[in-house]
Amino acid sequence: MTQAFYREGRFGRVHLLTLQEAEERFERALFHEAGHAAVALFAGIRVKHVKVDADHAVTTRVRSKHPLDGPEIQRRVAFIAAGYLAERRRIPRDRAWARRCAETDFRDVRRLLARGNHTFGQAGFRLAWRALTQHWPFVVAISNLVRARGEAFENELLSLAVAHGVVSVNGRPPSSTR
């Protein structure tokens, strides 16, 4: 590909990314956020929306009303770790890049574990990996929806979760995560 993105910077015109690199990073961002959303729904955390903004950055908003006890720390760690883990699963090479992208996430995990127990942290990572492995088609479906439409809202994500057997019709998570 010859088309590339440039930025005017302190050192003049800086080559940023080729179109192919940009597409790959967008794909990573989509799967990163789809991973967050999928594992949140799996763990019973409500997802308000997943959205792509003007810079092609993808964000996920969630809400949780549970008190921050051990099981809740485990669920939140699973939700936060899921972005990095989904990226790794989608594009296994370039681990360092995935790690750099997840720096804020890892900081949030450390903050959670400062108040809790490391056992819950490990359990959270295992929960996220299990959920992603079991429900990968659900992750793909979320990323496809967000790619096609630029956003996905709570009710759409819930319908997808029901269709993929991630939550039952009344919106409750599978009992194994509680």
Ligand SMILES: [Zn+2]
């Ligand atoms: Zn993230």
